[in-house]
Amino acid sequence: MTALKAHEVARFLARPDLSEGIFLAYGPDGGLVRETAQRLIRYLSGEDPAAANVTIFDGPELDAEPGRLITEARSVSLFGGKRIIRVRSAGKALVMPLTELRDDPGGTAIVLEAGNLTPRDALRALVEAARLGRALPCYPDTDETLTNLMRESFNQSGIRIDTDVIPTLRDILGNDREITRRELEKLTLYAAGTKTLTREDVLTLCADNGALAIDAILDATGGGHAEKLEMALNRALAASINPQQLLAMLTSHFAALRRWRVDVDNGKSARAVLDSARPKPHFSRIGQMEQQLRLWSEPALAMAADRLLQATSDTRRKPALSETVLRRTTLALCMMAATH
Incomplete structure (x- = not known):
């Protein structure tokens, strides 16, 4: 019985221990499921992929006549080469x-490609129990795997990136591997000539104004600009950015201000603190960050942290009120900044 863990799939794809049998890529990340199947097929096709005999089915077309799978698997290739059958959206009709x-x-x-299957699912159980079967779980990227994927893509293309490129990409992209790959390919192509990539490039090509709206929310809240805050919130929410994600970013922003405020209180200038920060805030925001460090004292930042913690807790208990809680909390923090 071979049931791979999600973190073992990449190593398996680099050197599969089977060249025939049943391979099942499954999980909630449809983009990663497709990529896993494609990588496996490329490996199984050998040194001459064009010579491989690859037949593709969509699961629903086999549901009414599942015996076609047996017929196809048993037929002799007219042109030789490795016989590979790929089934998209595979379902329980194929178990027999x-x-x-x-x-x-x-x-x-x-x-086989399938959605998120439970351990008791008949298709998954069959493949995991088969001697010539390998089940390959595909779950959404974590921050670590997403970061590694980005660095690997840029390194392979010889592209030098600014320190804030990857954090910015993490803020913009979701966890769907297919979307991530597509955006990385776009950025790699864009930077092919200069071999450099900046945060501005990422925002221009990938953000769809989402990241710009997030920065605007952070700086309007921290700087006490109520009108700008309202406009930025409307833009972000219209772009379907999750209120809980915005609260998490506000929490990180105010935690950074609090760390930097300690250095300022110990005698360093705000500019010197920001220049030595890692990752360093984008140059376009330095002036606003300096202003925020002047506005917020350590006690006030502690109060802000408590308020954001309570807001996060409230949205987890009552998700339907997330937007209301976000607006109420950011406005309160904005007013705190404006009164300093």
Whole structure:
């Protein structure tokens, strides 16, 4: 029985221990499921992918006639080459034909793509129990795997990135691997000539104004600008940015201000503190950050941290009120800044 863990899939794809049998890529991240299947097929196709005999089915077309899978797997390739069958949106209708093929696939590799399957799902259970079966779970990227993917992509292309490029990308992108890959390819192509990439480039190409609205919320809240805050909140929420995500970013922003405020209270200038920060705030925001450090004292920042903690707790208990809590909390913090 072979049931791989999610963190083991990348190592498996680099050197699969089977060349025939049933391979099941499954999970909630549809982009990663497709990428996993594609990478596996490229490896199984060998040194001459064009010579491989790859047949593609959509699951629903096999539901009414699942026996077609057996017929296809047992047929002899007219042109030689590795026989590979790829089934998108595979479902439980394939359990019976796969039961017949699992112990004797006849040299054929059957690559299945499916959604999020529970351990008790018949299709997943069959593949995990098969001697010639490998189940490959595909779950959304963590911050660590997403960061590694970005660095690897830029390093392979010889692109030098500013220190705030990856944090900015993490803020903009979701966890769907396909979307991430597409955005990285766009950035890599854009920077192919200069071999450099800046935060401004990322915002211009990928943000759809989302990251710009987030920065505007942070700076309007910290700087006490109520009108700007209202406009920035409206832009961010219209772009479907989650209120809980915005609260998390506000929490990080005020935690950074609090750390920097300690250095200012110990005698360093606000500019010197910001220049030595890692990652360093983007140059376009330095002036506003200096102003915020002048406006907020350590006790006031402690109160802000408590207020954001309570707001985060409130939104987790009552998600339906997330937007209301966000607006109320940011306005209160904005007024605190304006009265200093």
